[in-house]
Amino acid sequence: MNSVLFKSPLVALFMALFLVTGCASAPAPTTSMNDAALQISDPLEPVNRGIYVFNDALDLFFLEPIARGYKTVLPEQVRKAIHNMLSNLNEPVVFANDLMQWKISDAGTILGRFVINTTVGIVGMFDVAEKMGLEPHDEDFGQTLAVWGVGDGPYLMLPLFGPSNPRDAVGKVVDMVLDPFYWIVRDTDEDTIERASYVRTGVRLIDKRSRLLPVTDDIRRTSVDPYTTVKTMYHQNRLKEISDGETEEHEVPAYDFEFDFEDEE
């Protein structure tokens, strides 16, 4: 069943977007920092805004209430165990991306984590490895592409998937096929395994959404333009994730813009 997803138009769409826009990512704007600190390319803004409204409505009526219920019904310890299991299941993908970014020591950490947590941690429910000093980290193929020098391209608000860009959208698809469980499910005739993979996808979504509640609550309450708030946050957060473990001493992080530029001396 999952194979249907992979052959679906969704993938074709991502690929098309990538080919059309991804490779042609605009060079960094040369306007002075003062006038245009952190410009985010968004040529599709009218379309993106439309999709944002659609996503937001869907979220408001379905996903957010489910996430809130999930948080209310399940005690923190249970949610934590679920989150740990999901992270554990994703670690083969992190491992592959570590290798592709030539982060050998990080790959080793992840391998150790996966082995220890899957066994001692009982299918990943308990993050025993972290207590042994093997701290978790995240990598995805969008980040790997960035490390390889691929630009992000224009901002994209994807239906259902949320904020993205051509590079990160392609990354999502590649991460899916980097996941060994994807191939296990694809080649199985066992209904149980197939069902388990749907459960995993669903729970992963709810887990992510529930952990974002504080952020989205505040955006809903305080932002006078949530679309722009989400876009700016997504962009900055991705820059940070990409530069994790990359930033050289002399490199200036994205958040180090000149602050006093207007009329102060």
Added chain:
Amino acid sequence: MLLRYRIVLFAFMMLAFMPTSYAMALSPAENFVKELTDKGITEVVEADVSLEEKRKRFHDLFVKAVDLPSIGRFVLGRYWRKASESDRDGFIRSFKDLTVLTWSDRFDEYSGQRLDFLGTQPAGKKGTQVFVKSRVLQSEGEPVEVIWRVKKKDNGFKIIDIVIEGASMTMTYRNEYASVLQNNGGNVAALSDLLDEKTATFTP
């Protein structure tokens, strides 16, 4: 979807500080942030007082620790220059009121998280600003990276930005407000009214 940046909430920030349990030599800038957050925890977040009193105490702490004029100037960008004195003051007041309420509303989510200091780094080019790096240890999931941008002022420091998981608070506001101002002809007073409308949705 949005997962990786449970960023925003500066509120969420304020919930997250705790004295580090071990003694360590901290730089003056780090000490400033540490004392401020310690104070926020003991005298506001964990204090056994009404919500109203918490909001009041937090307001006073906030106004003292944060360089609101600098932030106002930065988040309004070029619109600041064109705004009248009273529009600037009005904006700063509206911005402050909304921020204080938002943060105050998050205090009851605090559950003893610890703030670890990870050193400092110069910020900007003028040599008067410093990034104080810290991380908040969560009960689940990866720690949240929080970077405080502070500016030397008079005999101490003032906060001018907070960067959570890479997202600068002032930059995020700047883009958000610029988007509104672009569409309303640069009317700062109208933007302040929008912020006041948001403020009014909080329970008194």
